[in-house]
Amino acid sequence: MAKIVVLGAGLGGVLAAYEIRKAVRRKDDVVVINEYDFYQFVPSNPWVLVGWRDREDIVVDLAGPMKKRGIELVVGKAAKVQPEQKSVQLGDGTAIPYDYLVIATGPELAFDEIEGLGPKGHTQSVCHIDHATQANLAFEEFCKDPGPVIVGAVQGASCYGPAYETLMIIETELRKRKIRDRVPMTYVTSEPYIGHLGLDGVGDTKSLLESEMRERHIKWITNARVLKAEAGTMTVEELNEDGTIKEVHALPMKFSMMLPAFRGVGAVQGVEGLSNPRGFILVDKHQRNPKYPEIFGIGVCIAIPPMGKTPVPVGVPKTGFMIESMVTATAENLAQIVRGEAPTHEATWNAICLADFGDKGVAFVAQPQIPPRNVNWSGSGGWVHTAKVGFEKYFLGKVRSGKSETFYENALLGLIKTHKIKAN
Template sequence: MAHIVILGAGLGGSIMAYELADQIRKEDRITVVTKDPAYHFVPSNPWVAVGWRKREDITVDLAETMRKKGIEFRTVAAEKLHPEENRIALVDGSSINYDYLIIATGPELAFDEIQGLGPHGGHTQSICHVDHAETAWEAFEAFCRKPGPIIVGAVQGASCFGPAYEFTFILETELRRRKLRDKVPMTFVTSEPYIGHLGLDGVGDTKGLLESEMREKHVKWMTSTRVKRVEEGKMVVEEIADDGSVKAEKELPFGFAMMLPAFRGIKPIMGIEGLVNPRGFVIVDEHQRNPKYPNVFGIGVCIAIPPMGPTPVPCGVPKTGFMIESMVTATAHNLGNILRGKEPDEVGTWNAVCLADFGDSGVAFVAQPQIPPRNVNWASSGKWVHLAKVGFEKYFIRKVKKGTSEPFYEKATMKMLGIDKLKEPRKG
């Protein structure tokens, strides 16, 4: 009998538990360890931040679903991972032992790396967690009573740019609906070297599509920009030249600001040599397995992926939903093999598929594979993207509630593009 522990129950961890339940032997057991008993559909956070959704609309209580799947569910945070002992120390003083571990924790949000950043003691909002999105909504309601300039974007080292673009245009749509748009100058501030880079060196014509949207909606932008510090009502930024020198320092006033932070690994795994890189992201091979600790796997945003290449301001690589589903499927299959005395042979696709909602329209893109050169390098825009994002939200929340593991992105994307398969092994 093998005991498999999944650390984390977000997008990756929840569906990991469901898919793995279909792969293990009868005598094996699964335990999910998470600090949060509820699943929150993170892609809906921009809607929560403008009042288009409530917390309860995007929340799933996982305990009952896990029970029905025969999965033990422990809602206690990890204190420290001890991979040499196959043990996780928990904050309540207990420990949990494992034969195999799947790390699916997501990242820690590094607000503290920039003075004044973030909703906790800082001056900017976040949409990375539903708690942050609710706080952002309260701040936005107050802002609308006294409108002024808005800044949205992503700081140096950020690796998740899509939500920043989404939130920019969702805010713009909501301001138009409230007849306040004419009172609100908007600026998009990003570490990307150009609009639409997305940490992927662009996908299709994301540069042209997103620049066009910003021009049409009167949103100014600053690229290759580093946030130096944030004060109340003021953001101090540096524009960086291609050689890394500072071209100019500027002070940008704001009445409301949302800046996506850089990510790093969570504290319980930070600094474990051979398991994580210096930023605390889990090192994995092509089978999602850690080279030093072969009974440890990593999936989702918490894993280490090298950047696309040097940029004047550091930009990370995003891990989109389809990519995470691909990691989950590969890991479940590979662990099923290992439990039966076989070698792992499934490789995640690591393609990038994204629906970016703009409130009443949106941009969709597909990068196959994620790293150029690509076989599919496609982007499109239109009202259909908004409708598709709403449909996906409803589908995925229902999927998590029911405990099903059917992959969505692959089927939807194949149908959209009229191709037979997306499963190409990732490069490297």
């Protein structure tokens, strides 16, 4: 009998628990450790910010579904992963032993790296449901006396889709409230160009997103390094291609949502051989840590090198489809290992993204996610908004039921069929 512990119950952790439970032997134990007793559908947080969703709409209690699938749920914050002892120490001093550990913690949000950044400072966030609900309260107050809005992603960020979504969704909501004419909007990003997305673009995302922003009268600053956020002002350095300073902007703002840089959570930081200097988990092609092969890493918490040199640091996103492929590879590899076999499965790292703009949106397919690609497609239209709403309902329904499915793969196949995208 093997005890398999999954650390984290976000997108990767929940799917991993379900798929591992299904793949391994009945006599093996599967345990999930999570700081909260709920799952949150983070892609819906931009809708929460503008009041289109409530907390209850996108949060799922995990106790019932986990119990139904024969998975033990331990609610508590991990203080330290102890590979030598093969245990996870919790904040209350409890140690949870494991034979195999799957780290799916997601990131720690590095708001502290920039003065005044984050919900405790002068900008909002959509990275957590608590942040999004706070941002909604701030947004409602803002709408009573509107002014300049800044949305974007700071240096070192590795997630750009939600920034574009939040920008466009806010713009759509302001038009609905008939106060758009009173709100200058600026998109500030570390990306070298609009639509880069940390992926050097996908299909024609550069033109699609630039066109959308021009149509909506949104200005932008790329190659941007945020220096600080203060009450009413954000100070930003705009860099040239050679990294020299082109211009320093003191941008007025009355409301702002900026995505921070990510780093590994405290429980894995500084563990030699397990994580890199930034705290991200080191993994091989089978999602295993080279030094501690009984430990696997999946999702946003793993280390992936950047696409290439850019004037301002730009990270690589770990999209839902990519995470799902890591989950499946990990579950199948664990099934082989507990049966005494060598692991053979590798993640495909393809990408499908639906970026909702509130009334329409942009979708893209990248196979693989990191270029060069076999499929490099993007498209836009009102159907993207409809698809995102449908996907939210579908995904949350599956989490509530405790069922394991290749959610993103099914969505990708639907896109390919509907839009006749050539797949490899």
